[in-house]
Amino acid sequence: MQLELRHLRCILAVARHLHFARAAEELGIAPPSLTKQIRDAEQLLKFRLFHRTRRSVSLTSAGEAYLPGAAAVLAQLDAARENGLLAERGQLGRIRIGYVASAVYAGVMRKTLMRFRELHARIEVTLNEVPMEEIPAAIADRQLDVAYIRPPMAFPEGLQATGVHRDEFVVAVPADSPLAALDAIAPPQLRHARFAVPEQDFGTLEVARRGRFPAPAGKRPGPLIAVMASVSLDGTVAVVPGSVCACITLPGVVYRPLTGKPIASEIALLHRRHENSRAVRAFLQYARGEKTG
Known part of the structure; x- marks a missing residue:
């Protein structure tokens, strides 16, 4: 005994x-x-x-x-x-969240995280900014649990994207450019512009398609703040999410809406389709309920 x-x-x-x-x-x-x-x-x-x-x-x-x-x-x-x-019960655990920098500007990420932490104080939440192209593999390999991304994005079959925010693309142009004098910019008017292309190039490609000009082969500075710096310092233009207008103010940069049907700019949560962690599932459930736009 x-x-x-x-x-x-x-x-x-x-x-x-x-x-x-x-x-x-x-x-x-x-x-x-x-x-x-x-x-x-x-x-x-x-x-x-x-x-x-x-x-x-x-x-x-x-x-x-x-x-x-x-x-x-x-x-x-x-x-x-x-x-x-x-x-x-999903009230204790750890969640590793990745994000692309532009997802922070919309506010939905901050709102969700702050309230979730208040409701689930015993769940540890860690945050890491990750280059967009590295996110799917990081989630599939369980280095991350979820990530805030800008669709569209290619990802493995075992992952799933859930939309949590929606606004529309606008154009950032140099303040001394003739384009800045326009109240709104039609895609064809950007035919001869030099582009700085964000990590998520969907908006840029759609503007080129609507304007009937080749997809811009311009510079790709990386994170959105670097794209905006290129507009300010190098005289390029950039197609960016509308939420950026209220968040990034740089000397010599103005924002103008696009004419025609709005081009949707979305934020989504990328996550494993069949998630075992109850803490992660609790976060996903809460984030879906907090989606805006």
């Missing part, structure tokens, strides 16, 4: 009450059964835990030395069980 949890619970109950009948009542067992559990525990430990007389119960010196460690073990086991239950 080995010392078991039932023995520890009996020892601690008797130590709390220093009375076998009251300890037995707390545990929901008969006093003779409790007496046997204590006797078995003492036999296994090879020392007496309690001095017992007909009128009193007290801890032995060995019992006093043993009790703190036994209580700590039981508390750790109870805490571990509680953590397991919280994780099972």
